Amino acid sequence: MSTAADPVLDLPFDVQPDPEEYLSAAMRWHFSPETGAPFWLDRADSLGFDPLTDIRSWDDLTRFPNLANELRFARVEDLIPRGYGDRPDVVGIYESGGTTGAPKRIVLMRDWLDKLLGWSSAQLDGHGVPLGANWLIVAPNGPHMVGDVIKQQTKYRGGLSFTVDLDPRWVKKLIGDGKAAEAGAYAEHIVDQVAFALETQDIGVLMCTPPVLERIARRDDLAKLVNEKVRAINWVGTQMDPDTRHLYRTEVFPDAVLYSGYGSTMILGNASERHGLTDDDPCIYDPYSPYMSFGVVDPKTGGTVEYGARGQVVMHHVSKSLLMPNNLERDYGTRLPGLPGQIGDSVADIAPVQEFDNETVIEGVY
Amino acid sequence: MAAPLIELDALGPNGPFRARKRLTVTDVTGVPVAELSLVPKLFVTRAMKALRDAESLPAAERIAKLAAAGRIFAEEVIDGLTFEQYETTVARVSGVPLSVVRDATAAIVDSAEKSGWAAYQAQPAGAVSDWRDRATLDGSAVWTRKGSVFAVHAAGNHPGPHSLWLEALALGYRIAVRPSRREPFTPHRLITALRAAGFGADQVVLLPTDHDAADEVLAQADLGLVYGGDDVVKKYAGSNVLPQGPGRSKILVTADTDWRDHLDTIVDSISHQGGVACINATTVLVDGDPGPLAEAIAERLAAIPSLPPEDEKAVLAVQPTESARAIERYLLARAAGTNAWLGGDGVVEELGDGSAVLRPAVHQLDRPDAEQAGIELSFPCVWVAPWTPEAGIGPLRHSLVLTVLTEDDRLVDRLLDEPTISNVYRGDHPTYWIRPGVPHDGYLGEFLMRTKTVIRD
Numbered sequence: 001m002s003t004a005a006d007p008v009l010d011l012p013f014d015v016q017p018d019p020e021e022y023l024s025a026a027m028r029w030h031f032s033p034e035t036g037a038p039f040w041l042d043r044a045d046s047l048g049f050d051p052l053t054d055i056r057s058w059d060d061l062t063r064f065p066n067l068a069n070e071l072r073f074a075r076v077e078d079l080i081p082r083g084y085g086d087r088p089d090v091v092g093i094y095e096s097g098g099t100t101g102a103p104k105r106i107v108l109m110r111d112w113l114d115k116l117l118g119w120s121s122a123q124l125d126g127h128g129v130p131l132g133a134n135w136l137i138v139a140p141n142g143p144h145m146v147g148d149v150i151k152q153q154t155k156y157r158g159g160l161s162f163t164v165d166l167d168p169r170w171v172k173k174l175i176g177d178g179k180a181a182e183a184g185a186y187a188e189h190i191v192d193q194v195a196f197a198l199e200t201q202d203i204g205v206l207m208c209t210p211p212v213l214e215r216i217a218r219r220d221d222l223a224k225l226v227n228e229k230v231r232a233i234n235w236v237g238t239q240m241d242p243d244t245r246h247l248y249r250t251e252v253f254p255d256a257v258l259y260s261g262y263g264s265t266m267i268l269g270n271a272s273e274r275h276g277l278t279d280d281d282p283c284i285y286d287p288y289s290p291y292m293s294f295g296v297v298d299p300k301t302g303g304t305v306e307y308g309a310r311g312q313v314v315m316h317h318v319s320k321s322l323l324m325p326n327n328l329e330r331d332y333g334t335r336l337p338g339l340p341g342q343i344g345d346s347v348a349d350i351a352p353v354q355e356f357d358n359e360t361v362i363e364g365v366y
Numbered sequence: 367m368a369a370p371l372i373e374l375d376a377l378g379p380n381g382p383f384r385a386r387k388r389l390t391v392t393d394v395t396g397v398p399v400a401e402l403s404l405v406p407k408l409f410v411t412r413a414m415k416a417l418r419d420a421e422s423l424p425a426a427e428r429i430a431k432l433a434a435a436g437r438i439f440a441e442e443v444i445d446g447l448t449f450e451q452y453e454t455t456v457a458r459v460s461g462v463p464l465s466v467v468r469d470a471t472a473a474i475v476d477s478a479e480k481s482g483w484a485a486y487q488a489q490p491a492g493a494v495s496d497w498r499d500r501a502t503l504d505g506s507a508v509w510t511r512k513g514s515v516f517a518v519h520a521a522g523n524h525p526g527p528h529s530l531w532l533e534a535l536a537l538g539y540r541i542a543v544r545p546s547r548r549e550p551f552t553p554h555r556l557i558t559a560l561r562a563a564g565f566g567a568d569q570v571v572l573l574p575t576d577h578d579a580a581d582e583v584l585a586q587a588d589l590g591l592v593y594g595g596d597d598v599v600k601k602y603a604g605s606n607v608l609p610q611g612p613g614r615s616k617i618l619v620t621a622d623t624d625w626r627d628h629l630d631t632i633v634d635s636i637s638h639q640g641g642v643a644c645i646n647a648t649t650v651l652v653d654g655d656p657g658p659l660a661e662a663i664a665e666r667l668a669a670i671p672s673l674p675p676e677d678e679k680a681v682l683a684v685q686p687t688e689s690a691r692a693i694e695r696y697l698l699a700r701a702a703g704t705n706a707w708l709g710g711d712g713v714v715e716e717l718g719d720g721s722a723v724l725r726p727a728v729h730q731l732d733r734p735d736a737e738q739a740g741i742e743l744s745f746p747c748v749w750v751a752p753w754t755p756e757a758g759i760g761p762l763r764h765s766l767v768l769t770v771l772t773e774d775d776r777l778v779d780r781l782l783d784e785p786t787i788s789n790v791y792r793g794d795h796p797t798y799w800i801r802p803g804v805p806h807d808g809y810l811g812e813f814l815m816r817t818k819t820v821i822r823d
Contacts, residue, residue, distance in 0.1 A: 214407060214408055214411065217408065217411070217412075218411050218415075241386075241387060241406050242386045242387070243385045243386050243387055243405065243406045243409065244406040244407070244408045244409075246386070247406070247408050247409060247412070248408070251412070252408070252412075279386070280386065
C-alpha cells in the first residue's frame with residue numbers, strides 16, 4: 001500500500017502544476033516521516049532550516065546543500081520515498097560518474113519515467129522525429145540510465161530498439177591515460193557494430209555521440225546507409241560545434257533531422273534541444289519544468305551569472321520520486337531566459353570546462 | 367574608423383568556406399587585422415578525402431601552373447590586397463621586418479617558377495621520372511611518389527618555408543596546408559594563386575583549425591611535414607611525418623683563419639632576417655679567445671636601430687610586448703653565469719604602441735659544450751664559445767647549417783660525415799645562404815619519393 005500523495009504530485013505529463021503549490025506539496029512528501037525517503041529524513045535535522053516552512057519559492061532550493069556526493073555511499077533503499085509503500089515500482093538503479101572512484105547511484109521510479117516519456121516524446125514530435133521508427137541506440141546501457149530510457153522511449157513511440165553498448169568509463173580512462181590510439185580503436189569497434197545493424201535492419205533513428213557520428217560519416221558505405229534509412233539523428237554526450245552541425249545538415253546527412261539532447265542521470269532525465277533553431281543559433285535546452293530545472297553559476301562565487309554569460313550548470317530535480325536540488329554539473333553553458341512559465345533558466349552551448357591554452361612557446365623559431 | 371577586417375576563409379574542396387568559428391588575427395600592437403575561419407574536424411576529414419579521391423595533373427601541367435601561380439601571387443590583387451599591401455600586412459602581423467618579408471616572398475615566387483626543376487634535383491641519377499621514358503625498355507628505375515596526399519603544419523615565423531611544399535605539388539602530391547595562426551596570410555594568398563592558376567580545389571586546400579582537428583590533417587594524409595621544437599622532432603621521428611625542428615645553425619672559426627676577415631658574414635648570419643629563421647646562426651665557436659670576437663659582434667649588432675616592422679629600414683623583428691617580455695625573462699634566466707656582451711640587462715625595447723623590438727644579445731660561454739650553446743631564440747641571440755681541435759665534432763653536432771671558416775680539409779670531411787649536421791658551408795658563406803635546387807634539410811624529394819624498377823616491351 002502506498003500512502004496517498006497530494007494529487008498535484010501525480011498530474012499527467014502535459015498538465016502544468018501551479019509551481020508554488022507543487023513545490024510545497026513536494027516538500028511535504030519528502031519531509032513527512034510517512035512518505036519521505038530515509039535519505040532526506042535522516043538529514044532533515046542538520047539542514048539548518050525547516051523545508052516545510054522555509055522553502056517557499058523555487059529560489060529557496062539553493063538553501064539545500066549539494067548532497068550528490070553522498071549518493072556514492074548511500075543505500076539505494078534509503079533513496080526510495082516511503083510513500084511508495086512495500087512494493088515500489090522501481091525501473092532500475094543507475095549510476096553516474098565512476099570513471100575513477102565510486103559511482104553515484106540513483107533510483108528510477110515508474111511513475112516518473114512515464115511522465116518523462118510523455119514529455120520527451122512530445123519534444124521529439126516537435127523535431128519531426130517519425131513515430132513508429134526503429135532506433136539504433138549507440139549509448140551506454142547499464143549501469144547507465146540513458147540506454148534504458150531511450151529503449152523505453154522507443155517502445156512508447158511504437159518502434160523497436162537496437163543497441164550497441166558503449167562503456168564511457170573505459171573511454172575516459174583511455175583518454176586520461178593518453179592512450180588516444182586505443183580510444184580510437186574502441187570507437188572503431190563501436191562503429192563496426194553499428195555497421196551490422198545499419199546494413200541489415202530498418203533503422204529510422206540513430207542515437208550516438210559526435211565522435212561516433214564522425215566515424216560513421218567517414219565511411220562512405222555507412223554514410224550512404226544513413227542517408228538511405230535514417231530520418232533523424234540524435235546526438236548526445238559531448239558538444240558539437242555549429243560549423244559541424246551545419247556540415248551535417250547541408251552536406252553529409254541533408255535528409256535527416258539532426259538534434260541533440262542534454263541531461264544528467266542526477267536529475268533522472270534529459271531535454272532535447274529547442275526545436276526550430278538554425279545553425280547560427282546557440283544550441284538551447286529547456287528542461288521539463290518544474291520537475292527538472294537549470295541554473296548557471298559562477299564557479300568561483302557560486303552566484304548566478306548574467307543572462308548571456310557562461311558558467312557552470314546547476315541542476316535540480318523535484319518530483320514525487322526524487323528530491324535532488326543543487327546538483328553542480330561539470331559542464332559549462334550559457335545562461336538564457338527560460339520559456340514562458342518555466343522554472344529557472346535554459347542553458348545553451350554546453351561544453352566541458354574551458355581549458356585555456358596559455359602555453360607560451362619561447363625557445364625555437366617556430 | 368577601423369579598417370574592415372580581412373576575411374581569411376578556409377579553402378576547402380568545394381571552394382572558400384567561411385566558418386562560424388573565427389579567430390581574430392591581430393598585428394604586433396594588438397590591433398585586429400583579419401578573421402581566420404577555423405574549420406572543425408569533420409570539415410578536415412571530408413577535405414582530406416576529397417584530396418585522396420582526386421587525381422593529380424600531368425607533370426608538365428603542374429609545373430606550368432606553378433610558374434603561373436607565382437606570377438599571380440606577386441602581381442594580382444588577392445583577398446583585396448595588392449602584393450605590396452600583403453607584404454606590409456605580413457610584416458605588421460608577424461613582426462618580421464618588411465625587407466625580410468620581401469626577400470621571402472621573392473623566394474616563394476622564385477621557387478614557384480623553378481619548382482619543376484628544383485623538385486626533380488632529388489631524383490636519383492639512375493632513375494627516370496616517367497615509365498614512358500625509353501630507358502625502361504631496357505629496364506630502369508622510375509622515380510615514383512610514396513603516397514598521394516601530403517599534409518603540412520606550416521610555420522608562422524617567416525613566409526619562407528612555404529616555398530618548400532611547392533616541391534611536393536610539383537611532384538604530383540595533393541596537399542593540405544594547416545596555416546599558422548600567427549601568419550595565415552602567405553599560405554592563403556599562395557593557395558588562392560595556385561587555384562587561380564588552374565590547380566583544382568581538390569588538389570590543394572587550406573585548413574585552418576584549432577588543435578583538435580590539427581591531428582586529423584596529418585592522420586588522413588600519407589605523408590606530412592611539421593615545424594616545431596625538440597618535442598615535435600621526438601614525437602614524429604621515424605614516422606610518416608617529417609619534423610622540421612630547431613636549426614641551431616653554427617659558425618666555426620679555426621685557428622688558421624682570422625675571424626676579422628669574416629666579421630660581416632658572421633654578424634649577418636646572426637641578424638639577417640631579423641634572426642627569426644632556423645638558418646640564423648645560434649652559436650659561434652672560435653679556436654682562440656672568444657672575447658674579442660664577441661665584443662666585435664656586439665658592437666656591430668648594437669648599432670642596429672629599433673623600428674616598427676613595416677619600416678623600410680627595419681632589421682629587427684617585433685613582437686607584442688607581452689611575448690617579447692616573456693622571451694626576455696627566459697633569456698635572462700638561462701643566460702645566468704655567462705658573460706654578456708650585449709643584452710645582459712634585457713633585450714626588449716618597447717615601441718610605445720603595444721609592440722616591442724627584440725634587440726640582439728651576445729653572450730660569451732666558457733666552454734664549447736655549455737648548455738646555453740643550444741638555446742635558439744627567435745631574434746638575434748648568439749652564444750660565442752671557445753673551441754679547440756680536441757673538443758672535436760661534439761659541440762658542432764645538431765646543426766641545420768654549419769659555416770666553417772678553416773683551411774683544414776680533413777675537418778670538412780669529418781663535418782660532412784657527421785649525421786646530425788645537415789649542411790656544411792665552407793668559407794665566407796653566411797648560414798642563411800639558400801637557393802632553389804639545393805637541399806634545405808635533405809631534399810624533400812628524398813622523403814616523398816622512392817624508386818621502382820620498370821621493364822617493358
